[in-house]
Amino acid sequence: xxxxxxxxxxxxxxxxxxxxxxxxxxxxxxxxxxxxxxxxxxxxxxxxxxxxxxxxxxxxxxxxxxxxxxxxxxxxxxxxxxxxxxxxxxxxxxxxxxxxxxxxxxxxxxxxxxxxxxxxxxxxxxxxxxxxxxxxxxxxxxxxxxxxxxxxxxxxxxxxxxxxxxxxxxxxxxxxxxxxxxxxxxxxxxxxxxxxxxxxxxxxxxxxxxxxxxxxxxxxxxxxxxxxxxxxxxxxxxxxxxxxxxxxxxxxxxxxxxxxxxxxxxxxxxxxxxxxxxxxxxxxxxxxxxxxxxxxxxxxxxxxxxxxxxxxxxxxxxxxxxxxxxxxxxxxxxxxxxxxxxxxxxxxxxxxxxxxxxxxxxxxxxxxxxxxxxxxxxxxxxxxxxxxxxxxxxxxxxxxxxxxxxxxxxxxxxxxxxxxxxxxxxxxxxxxxxxxxxxxxxxxxxxxxxxxxxxxxxxxxxxxxxxxxxxxxxxxxxxxxxxxxxxxxxxxxxxxxxxxxxxxxxxxxxxxxxxxxxxxxxxxxxxxxxxxxxxxx
Ligand SMILES: [Zn+2]
Numbered sequence: 001x002x003x004x005x006x007x008x009x010x011x012x013x014x015x016x017x018x019x020x021x022x023x024x025x026x027x028x029x030x031x032x033x034x035x036x037x038x039x040x041x042x043x044x045x046x047x048x049x050x051x052x053x054x055x056x057x058x059x060x061x062x063x064x065x066x067x068x069x070x071x072x073x074x075x076x077x078x079x080x081x082x083x084x085x086x087x088x089x090x091x092x093x094x095x096x097x098x099x100x101x102x103x104x105x106x107x108x109x110x111x112x113x114x115x116x117x118x119x120x121x122x123x124x125x126x127x128x129x130x131x132x133x134x135x136x137x138x139x140x141x142x143x144x145x146x147x148x149x150x151x152x153x154x155x156x157x158x159x160x161x162x163x164x165x166x167x168x169x170x171x172x173x174x175x176x177x178x179x180x181x182x183x184x185x186x187x188x189x190x191x192x193x194x195x196x197x198x199x200x201x202x203x204x205x206x207x208x209x210x211x212x213x214x215x216x217x218x219x220x221x222x223x224x225x226x227x228x229x230x231x232x233x234x235x236x237x238x239x240x241x242x243x244x245x246x247x248x249x250x251x252x253x254x255x256x257x258x259x260x261x262x263x264x265x266x267x268x269x270x271x272x273x274x275x276x277x278x279x280x281x282x283x284x285x286x287x288x289x290x291x292x293x294x295x296x297x298x299x300x301x302x303x304x305x306x307x308x309x310x311x312x313x314x315x316x317x318x319x320x321x322x323x324x325x326x327x328x329x330x331x332x333x334x335x336x337x338x339x340x341x342x343x344x345x346x347x348x349x350x351x352x353x354x355x356x357x358x359x360x361x362x363x364x365x366x367x368x369x370x371x372x373x374x375x376x377x378x379x380x381x382x383x384x385x386x387x388x389x390x391x392x393x394x395x396x397x398x399x400x401x402x403x404x405x406x407x408x409x410x411x412x413x414x415x416x417x418x419x420x421x422x423x424x425x426x427x428x429x430x431x432x433x434x435x436x437x438x439x440x441x442x443x444x445x446x447x448x449x450x451x452x453x454x455x456x457x458x459x460x461x462x463x464x465x466x467x468x469x470x471x472x473x474x475x476x477x478x479x480x481x482x483x484x485x486x487x488x489x490x491x492x493x494x495x496x497x498x499x500x501x502x503x504x505x506x507x508x509x510x511x512x513x514x515x516x517x518x519x520x521x522x523x524x525x526x527x528x529x530x531x532x533x534x535x536x537x
Pocket of ligand 1: 406
């Protein structure tokens with residue numbers, strides 16, 4: 001809700017006393033559904049563009065309020081309240097199937113009453129994965145909803161006033177897909193499984209971001225990412241059944257092992273809670289000088305043979321990760337978490353999540369010196385801890401805001417630690433591909449991944465490098481540092497990014513902007529945070 005987190009007129013006490021939120025009567029976490037959940041009349045909500053109302057019954061097994069409400073109904077100090085997700089999940093490992101109960105607490109931090117709430121259900125973007133079992137307000141009131149693709153729209157029975165909270169429960173099943181090796185969905189292997197790895201990337205429904213009067217849900221496409229995520233607090237109880245005893249869990253935040261098959265997981269102020277489960281994961285660990293624990297989970301095939309014997313590419317990636325994290329802390333500001341988890345992914349390329357990143361196994365197996373994708377993709381994904389995880393952006397509409405900065409951070413790393421390889425980096429990563437295209441394009445403007453990367457990432461880094469020349473190193477890196485500080489916990493727009501320059505500095509960058517952008521003219525924002533009224537001009 002960063003876009004909505006605008007200064008609000010604090011409601012008067014009298015108003016508060018008169019305002020009732022019927023939704024937050026409180027209860028404890030919904031229990032895990034029974035192994036044979038009641039099949040509700042709406043059937044399996046496979047993605048469909050047709051939107052129909054689906055009245056839903058209150059199933060007996062889902063609501064057992066046993067504790068008094070701990071949540072206030074309407075609280076004038078709730079101004080910065082972020083969504084809270086409390087999850088109980090059980091993974092049947094043999095079937096790669098999950099039963100999930102998710103409790104969502106949402107506070108209206110805008111200054112207008114809300115009549116609708118929208119969740120984005122990323123796993124429902126593909127057919128056959130997500131199956132909603134029940135959706136209820138915490139007091140047992142049934143919820144009507146429309147589910148179409150990722151968008152789950154909930155008309156509220158009465159308006160949710162500013163500062164008021166709403167709690168509701170979902171239960172759903174996930175049937176994970178096998179990683180689509182070589183197929184169109186291969187890059188989405190962060191939600192899927194191989195014979196030795198199960199990945200849960202962005203597997204939980206989240207409240208959408210509201211910009212103006214519009215709840216943002218973007219259509220899924222195989223190119224790039226389409227998420228626009230707010231920060232939230234996450235608490236999970238995670239159990240695994242029917243599994244070999246070689247499983248190891250790679251998860252960010254606080255990980256408390258309750259038993260051999262049960263964990264309590266938590267992480268606050270982050271955009272997603274993603275994790276990976278692997279058979280026989282090897283764990284290597286190293287602390288940065290700022291005391292961040294960097295952990296890498298890999299398989300045995302990350303140990304490769306070289307001319308001088310065997311080489312553990314995981315150790316190389318870990319060392320690279322530690323160096324890059326320290327460098328980015330010095331340039332962009334502190335890494336806010338105590339741990340950073342890296343995982344060797346059984347899917348191509350890399351993928352960033354909050355506190356956890358995947359780097360494709362092919363890059364480990366293909367390591368041949370610093371001049372390898374393992375170096376670049378590792379530091380790229382780590383840079384996303386600033387450009388994505390801390391500073392949010394609309395990844396579908398303004399993908400360059402995180403991708404160009406993450407890719408330029410590769411160059412910054414090479415420049416710092418391997419200055420003789422800067423020419424190699426420009427040639428290998430950028431120039432040999434003869435990139436074309438406008439940097440400020442949306443993901444929907446491309447039909448191939450190559451064209452998308454060339455325009456957004458590669459022309460993006462060329463633009464950033466030219467901006468650095470326009471402004472000088474001090475101003476340029478000071479700008480990125482201010483952008484990180486201003487945007488932390490927020491969703492930033494390009495106008496917010498540019499508005500952190502002075503009018504004179506902006507003037508100096510005009511010719512560069514005209515070379516790379518479809519819309520080189522910017523709207524200078526008085527406050528360079530993407531506010532409700534200014535996010536989408
Ligand atoms: Zn990236």
